[in-house]
Amino acid sequence: MLSRRQFGGRSAALTLSAAGAALSRPALAQGRFPDRPITIVVPFAPGGANDLAGRLLADRMGPLLHPEGRVLVENRPGGGSAIGAEYVRRARPDGYTLLVGSASTLAVAPAAGASAARYHPTQDFTPLTVVGTSPLGVVVPTNSGVTTLKQLVDRLKAEPGRVTYASSGVGGVSHLGADYLANLAGTSAQHIPYRGGSQTAESLIKGETLYAVDQLGSVVGQIRDGALRLLAVTTRTRDSNFPDVPTVAEAALPDYELTTWTAMVGPKDLPDEVAQALSKAANAALAEPRVRERLESTGTTPMLDSTPASTRAFLDREYALYQNIVKRIGLKLD
DSSP, rough: OOOHHHHOOHHHHHHHHHHHHHHHSSSGGGGGSSSSSSEEESSSTTTSSSHHHHHHHHHHHHHHHHHHEEEEEEEOOGHHHGGHHHHHHHHHHHSEEEEEEEIIIIIHHHHHOOTTTSSSSSEEEEEEEEEEEEEEEEEEGEEEEESSSHHHHHHHHTTTTSSSESSSTTTTHHHHHHHHHHHHTTTEEEEOSSSSSHHHHHHHHSOOOEEEEHHHHHHHHHHHHHHHEEEESSSOOOOOOOOOOOOOOHHOOOTOOOEEEEEEEEEEOOOHHHHHHHHHHHHHHHSSSSHHHHHHHHHHHOOSSSSSHHHHHHHOOOOOOOHHHHHHEEEEOO
């Protein structure tokens, strides 16, 4: 045991204090970050666009952070993707537990008052990187007999409250997007929530639901295989991957426009040096041709130069936008 005689009064206290500070300093400051595997939490079931983004980042970020760095993906679906977000919110702010969430996770669910989403996207997390932005698509089963968006809108009007739509979770962007479509058509539809994009597509193919408004990356495989028909995209301009498919505004509802996105955040109070390192590694991964091309092929436009500060500004702006849409359609979640 160290004694005051050995170190002398106040100097001993200062020495011990400095030692404690060194031990509590982030591993990055000591050149060791990461010194164990990092976990990226994807708040959806495997198989969707958000899951793809998380796995692409996990595959490349580890080696970019450290020669022996490893990043793992853990799927925690439920609560309109809010359950996974809440898990990360409560995690230790050391850079080893991250969230790759969507507009559903970090905007729609909290804006609509989801019980599992009692958080604010920037006040309760450390923003790191905007992974990319994506259009959504209005899809139906190919064998449904519905071939145009106008036909779908006419059916919604003819059967108010009876036509079913699928979403990847209560309070998610696919929930809001489909409800928004019915609302602007002056009618309503019945919501059937699932636990991810892959299950949403399966429900349509099985005939359990008639339509969905989902991230293109989550249903692009089924569209290209011919199991699902893409009626329209939700952006103001057409998608380059489907240039012959009209926008919702062109096809039936002039005021409709919606875009989703994917962002990476960590728990609140992540040390700045760790946040900067994670953001730079994510950007470097997104700049790699293989990663960029894989994302672009599913309708996601990668964001290559975001910073923690610009990501914070982006999330605040998008949260305000979705709050306005939620208020307009009256979407409320207990």
